[in-house]
Amino acid sequence: MRNIFLVIKREYLVRVKKKSFLIMTILGPLLFAGFYALVIWMAVGSVDSKTIQVVDESHLFTNEFKNTETLVFDHLDSGIDEAKMQFRESKANALVYIPKDVIKDPKGVRIYAAKNVSMELKSSIEKTIEKQIEDIKLSQAGITHKILEDSRVNVQSETISLSDEGEKTSSSGAATAIGMICGFLIYLSVLIYGTQVMRGITEEKTNRIVEVIISSVKPYHLMMGKIIGVALVGLTQFTLWILLTMGITSATSGVMASRFDGLTQTLDGQAGAASQAPAASQHPLMEVLDAVNSLNIPLIIGCFLFFFIGGYLLYSAMFGAVGAAVDNDADTQQFMMPITMPIIFSFIFAQFVIRDPDGALAFWTSMIPFTSPIVMMVRIPFGVPTWQILLSMGLLILGFVGTIWVASRIYRVGILMYGKKVSYKELVKWVFYK
Template sequence: MRNIFLVIRREYMVRVKKRSFLIMTLLAPLLFVGFYAIVIWVAVGSVDTKTVQVLDESRLFTGKFKDSESMKFIYLESSIDSAKAGFRRSEANALVFIPKDIIKKPKSLRIYSAKNVSMDMKSEIEKVIEKEIEDIKLSEAGITHKILEDSRVNVSSETISLSEEGEKTSSSGAATVIGGICAFLIYMSVFIYGTQVMRGITEEKTSRIVEVIISSVKPFHLMLGKIIGVALVGLTQFVLWILLTASLTSAASAVMSSKMPKDPAQMAQEMQKVQNGMPNQGMPGGNVENPVAEVLGAVNSLNIPLIIGCFLFYYLGGYLLYSALFGAVGAAVDNDADTQQFMLPITLPIIFSFVFAQFVLRDPDGTLAFWTSIIPFTSPIIMMVRIPFGVPAWEIALSMVLLVLGFMGTTWLAARIYRVGILMYGKKVSYKELAKWIFYK
């Protein structure tokens, strides 16, 4: 055991002290928070106001186009030829021409501009005209627009879990997002840190350093120490990412909140603008719930301690299972180019797991979901997709036991290959040769 701890310490310290580890640990949260900060800044930042000239020959849309922060409308009283000539001399961004027969020929609308018109501008102009034409036709049929709006109802349901503990509000949306994020993190970590084990072993074998190490450490102890050492590096990086991201997000939120209006009346006015631009959510009086409170409520409806505990277990279990196989491949070959022929059987179950996860999200209690969350090669990803939706305790326990047994099996298999391949040089290895190594005494 002492030798294993020495190898773990060496693998951990060598990788943690690398400049690339420090850069990626610090840079990833900055890039993550910076990306969303830029998106939010662009979304809520100042928008250039576009000037739009409107020539309405039908006289039906006068005053229907309302000025906003993004667009300002100017109504013209002239012929289309004069309007075109004046538009070329003006600094307006677009000229909207509405002909007299717009009701009979709605496709006769014309928008002139010096450059291409943006989709937002085109959509907003068309939306105003469509709504007004719809009101006119409804009025002619004896139906007011208010009657039509009152007849439209958006149904919004609340999901509630019934269990022995009683009723508990649940959120399928939050479960889908959390399950997908956890599965993706495990999927990426298995690839990233598993290949680190493989390349580390290949480099030591190529440089002949391993010959010195093997003289004092058993091959199995060396392989196990490398696997656990890299796993600890991954956990360290994950923890630092979480802490740094949380700190940066809090700082960014504080900065953004300082930019928000402090006057309650002004804040209410801003919220009213947002609500006016949103569809009726089916709430009494058309009120819109607080989205922040809705998100927090959705997250609180999940069993967060269980999700975090299972994530750590399946992250370690999935990594240990696959990294043992990656380590065996690294010991069997002499360079990175030769690893490709042995990588496919290892990576296919990981890729299939990520593909199956898309179907499991649709039916988390189906037959496919059950069996793929039990089989050790797919359970780390699939079970993390299912857990936020609620999984019976016996299924989680069975999956965990089988994953531990799977790790022990792959470790034994990898050790049999590792003990022979680590000192094998200059020979092209085939699957038949690997099978012989497994049964060597």
């Protein structure tokens, strides 16, 4: 055991002291938040304003096309032929032609552009025309505009979980987002840290350093020390990420809450009635924070750490066996497919599990040790019975114990074998060598 602790200490300190580890650990949450902030800014702020010319021969859509921050509609009084001639010289982005008999022949609408228009712009124009035509037809049938407006409702339901603790507000959107983020992080971490174990073993074997180490440390102790050492590195990084993320989230929540509380009080004073001021919790950002807080965060964090460690131990043992069986990185490719395919399939299954977290596919894939670390983390935010979580944990423990045993049998033989191309048949023989 003493030798295992020495190897763990070496593997841990060597990686933790690297500048890259410190930079990514500290800047990771900030870079992650900044990346999504940049994506949102680019999606919202990078859209240029477009000018759309409209030739409406029916005169039914004069006030229907509303100007927005990104769309400006210019109604023309000229005919379509003249408008097309002028369009080529103008700086307009598109020309919409609405024929006189558009109600009888709605397919007569045309959109002209120097280049092809986007699907979003095309859909927006079509929906505006469709809505007006529907209103006109309903009005002709004796249904007034007031009745039409009253008939249009926007249903926003609130999901409430019924448990032994009583009623508790829940959020399907937050559960989906948190589940997929946790699943993706485990998917990514297993590949990254497992590959680190494999490359570390391959590098030591190639440089013949392992021959010196094996003289004082048993192969099994060396493999376990490397696996656990890298696991502690990953666990340290994720723990710091969680703490930093929680700190950033708490600070953001406090700032935004005080900001919107001040906005609410200002609007209350101006309007003279609280009903006219939107509550802070009704703001989209505050709704997101409330949705996240409605989840069982301690359970999610605890299960995430367990399934991260369990999934890592399961796959890193196999990565370590591959690293010991080959002489260089090029030879690892033939053995990578059987290891990476279950991880990839787990992430693919997660897309279907999101749709039905309690279905048969979700249950069985969250029990199989090779897929449970990702799939179970996708299910947990939706609420999973305690016995299923415990069963999945138990099977995962048995899975990585068995995998480590098989990997250690391969490791003890392959770590000192050079110059031989290894096949799957040869690996099976190594497992049963005495």
